[in-house]
Amino acid sequence: MSVLEKDSKDNWGKWSKPEATEMFVTLDYDKNKIVIYSREIQHYTIVEYLEKEVTKADEINSYLCKNQEGTAVKISFFTRVDLGNKPQLYVYFKDFIFCYDIVEEVK
Numbered sequence: 001m002s003v004l005e006k007d008s009k010d011n012w013g014k015w016s017k018p019e020a021t022e023m024f025v026t027l028d029y030d031k032n033k034i035v036i037y038s039r040e041i042q043h044y045t046i047v048e049y050l051e052k053e054v055t056k057a058d059e060i061n062s063y064l065c066k067n068q069e070g071t072a073v074k075i076s077f078f079t080r081v082d083l084g085n086k087p088q089l090y091v092y093f094k095d096f097i098f099c100y101d102i103v104e105e106v107k
Contacts, residue, residue, distance in 0.1 A: 002099045004099070005095065023037055033045060036089075043067065043068050044067055047064045047065055047066055057081055060076050062074060062077075063075050
């Protein structure tokens, strides 16, 4: 997980040093919900399903959401085609962004 934040002058800073973390994500189309089970459980209601974006480098599925406090959030699932189909999850708030590299656990 890495975080990008805006400073007091509304400028984006630099991404934080990536930290190892474990989480579980559910995307429930029937209930229009995304839940991220990280250190703090994050509940999001999907307000709008955005059109899939496809570029030479990425495939992106995005959703406009609201969290439990009613804050608008955009959540995007990236497939980094140019990086061997590396999956990532981005959670965009107004003043900060969370980025999670997704690694599937093989049992």
